[in-house]
Amino acid sequence: MTSNEAGTHGAVLADPPPPGEAPLVELRGAGKSYGNIRALHGVDLAVHPAKVTCVLGDNGAGKSTLIKIVSGLHQHTEGEFLVDGQPVRFSTPREALDRGIATVYQDLATVPLMPVWRNFFLGSEMTKGPWPVRRLDIARMKATADRELRNMGIVLDDLEQPIGTLSGGQRQCVAIARAVYFGARVLILDEPTAALGVKQSGVVLKYVAAARDRGLGVIFITHNPHHAYMVGDHFSVLRLGTLELSAPRSEVGLEELTNHMAGGAELAALKHELAQVRGVDTGGLPGGDDLTAPAGD
Incomplete structure (x- = not known):
């Protein structure tokens, strides 16, 4: 035991550091x-x-x-x-x-x-x-x-x-x-x-x-x-x-962050799949509003 005292890919957006403040x-x-x-x-x-x-x-x-x-x-x-x-x-x-x-x-x-x-x-x-x-x-x-x-x-x-x-x-x-x-x-x-x-x-x-x-x-x-x-x-x-x-x-x-977190393409595919299930409302889900069912579905 010792004695201690206190010490004291995708869309990538540029984020310049604050002036005069170097990163730790x-x-x-x-x-x-x-x-x-x-x-x-x-x-x-x-x-x-x-x-x-x-x-x-x-x-x-x-x-x-x-x-x-x-x-x-x-x-x-x-x-x-x-x-x-x-x-x-x-x-x-x-x-x-x-x-x-x-x-x-x-x-x-x-x-x-x-x-x-x-x-x-x-x-x-x-x-x-x-x-x-x-x-x-x-x-x-x-x-x-x-x-x-x-x-x-x-x-x-x-x-x-x-x-x-x-x-x-x-x-x-x-x-x-x-x-x-x-x-x-x-x-x-x-x-x-x-x-x-x-x-x-x-x-x-x-x-x-x-x-x-x-x-x-x-x-x-x-x-x-x-x-x-x-x-x-x-x-x-x-x-x-x-x-x-x-x-x-x-x-x-927050919405964009959530979309990137979940993966926009995957959400769009999931929304399309759920739209084919009877009784599931996909209107409020993210994933694009212009999704249409492929021909023959």
Whole structure:
């Protein structure tokens, strides 16, 4: 145990960075191949401070591969990966964390039966006293965890309660506050609302916005365009390992984002097929209004 203190393809639209503001993390034509399998190809992504970059895509679109490259779990095999404008090639997630890139996965890396404050400092416990009789500084860890959670707007009545007794949304928020406290500058959130209900998803989205307001660059991975549009500043849609769409919020609406996310051609084909089924109203479905049945149908 160690003592730690706080540190602080398709239609691709151009999105110039704000004047004088360099991206914290940037991918330029990045890709990843596993032998003959090309999981990701030609992806451009820029993450700026105090901005939420939403990465959307269906299952198999390449979102997980993108996370693994940025978080240091895997190395890219093509293109460039830059942190603070300098090319990097991380060997381990620890190297990425040392550069301020923290990832909150769906499983949250928590121990359900341990108290909230122990999970907050899990693996980075504060200690006191001389070596070799150093011991946990429980009082300081409790006070620090409570303060940092409150700074993020998270108020828990009892930090001694097992973290497993918290709701899914609350556990996500504790994980976000922990990453912020330990000096994250770039926060990667892997499908944080995927297993949550409407109310708990709203709680998590509120703290995603809170992390952005504290100056972090956030990469929000999701397959839900509605959640993305609530907090996103820039949207990147992956499809079969390539970039389908890259656009700032000002240039894309929710309907267009949803269309790119689902795949316009597939939606049009599905609408046509459903139109042949008796009792199914396809009038309100996206996919084009000029679809007609082929001759002979």
